[in-house]
Amino acid sequence: MIKFQGNHILSVSQFDRESIAKILDVAAQMMPYASRQKRCHVLDGAILNNLFFEPSTRTRVSFGCAFNLLGGFVRETVGEENSSLSKGESLYDTAQVISGYSDIIAMRHPQMHSVAKFAEGSTVPVINGGDGANEHPTQALLDLFTIRSEMSRFEKGIDNLDVVLMGDLKHGRTVHSLSKLLSLYNNVKVTMVAPDALQMPDNVISTLENAGHKVVLTDKIAGNLACDVIYQTRIQQERFASKEEANLYRGHFSLNKQVYEQYCKDHTVIMHPLPRDSRPEANELDVDLNDLDNLAIFRQAQNGVLVRMALFALALGVEDKLTDYEKPITWATNK
Known part of the structure; x- marks a missing residue:
């Protein structure tokens, strides 16, 4: 230690x-x-x-x-x-x-x-x-604390976790740090849902794969959300050359109650480092999820x-x- x-x-x-x-x-x-x-x-x-x-x-x-x-x-x-x-x-x-x-x-x-x-x-x-x-190491630690806390409700842990990382994975420093922490655990499956241009950096993918974990890269929501945890990220406009470039990807991976009920498991926990972009053109996490017990974003912030x-x-x-x-x-x- x-x-x-x-x-x-x-x-x-x-x-x-x-x-x-x-x-x-x-x-x-x-x-x-x-x-x-x-x-x-x-x-x-x-x-x-x-x-x-x-x-x-x-x-x-x-x-x-x-x-x-x-x-x-x-x-x-x-x-x-x-x-x-x-x-x-x-x-x-x-x-x-x-x-x-x-x-x-x-x-x-x-x-x-x-x-x-x-x-x-x-x-x-x-x-x-x-x-x-x-x-963003402190965010990754609070994310891990949240995962441990949320999974304990279902008698699960971080080992054997099935997690989906979704959105701007290229610029999202929170998912970079969280992935590196997850590599220390056992038998973790990480599905990375993002357009090719915003997919996770190769060095982060390699860290997970070299630790023996299964990594799936995809640009499709359908069929890929039946997991323990969905970690949604916003389009990091401040990391793009222009607002117009960021707008090319905004709103592609929106999650709402209909999508949740169609593709997720009953116990799938939703996380997001916040702020969530609630503007209509983005709407990463719809407000119709606010009454969902498994929406953990505000517990996550308190953690x-x-x-x-x-x-x-x-x-x-x-x-x-x-x-x-x-x-x-x-x-x-x-x-």
Whole structure:
């Protein structure tokens, strides 16, 4: 198992199964705090600097909430134009300065491998919140936590999983990272539903195949959705040369209740990293699925707080001290 305390979390390639199990188990321990049954101030006085140089809602806010729920303080920089990077400062210099103000840093940046470059200059742990089309390791971990949680309802696990990845698999960093994590498990079947131009990168496919898993590539929905989990992704317009190019693929893999009932199993769970594109020309996941018990997209988003709380606790070495710093909540809650 890797050493978490004091170390960066930059890529899913850092993890083995034992390390992942540790993260997911610590995440489960965070449930009372995330659900406001109790509060925990184990990180009282600690400072997170949230550096988000690319637009984000869920990832940025959940990182901040996760740190606050453990008692820490959050400072944010949103947009490269609001930082000294816009004045020509290097990632290394920025890291040297910001890490002096922080106990830990979460960072998102539009360029591939930029977070790792930033981490080279940081004196405190850095967590990758997404680096271009490369990776999104915390999303992959929360996705795995969600799969484990959802499959437990059907007495299934991650081993022997039958999963469909669908949509923009070329640019979707979430499915790149999730596929690499799935390669660590046993007897996984991965069906990749995408147009040829947006199919999964060869290196990700090879990672799964070299681990002995069955990979099916197709551009057809019909006959390919009878699985345990469907992981839908949006067309990543920001990764295309133009909006017009992105529009060529928008709306090709829409999932609605009729499609679900026709092609999926009774227990098929639907996941999506969000935001889902609900515009008529895209409509990736129709609102007629909102009352479906197996639509897990909002539980998935909530799980992001649990997993990021776990990563903060592990990186700062407090995962075994949580209960020592518990307090009752002092406000009214409807939960």
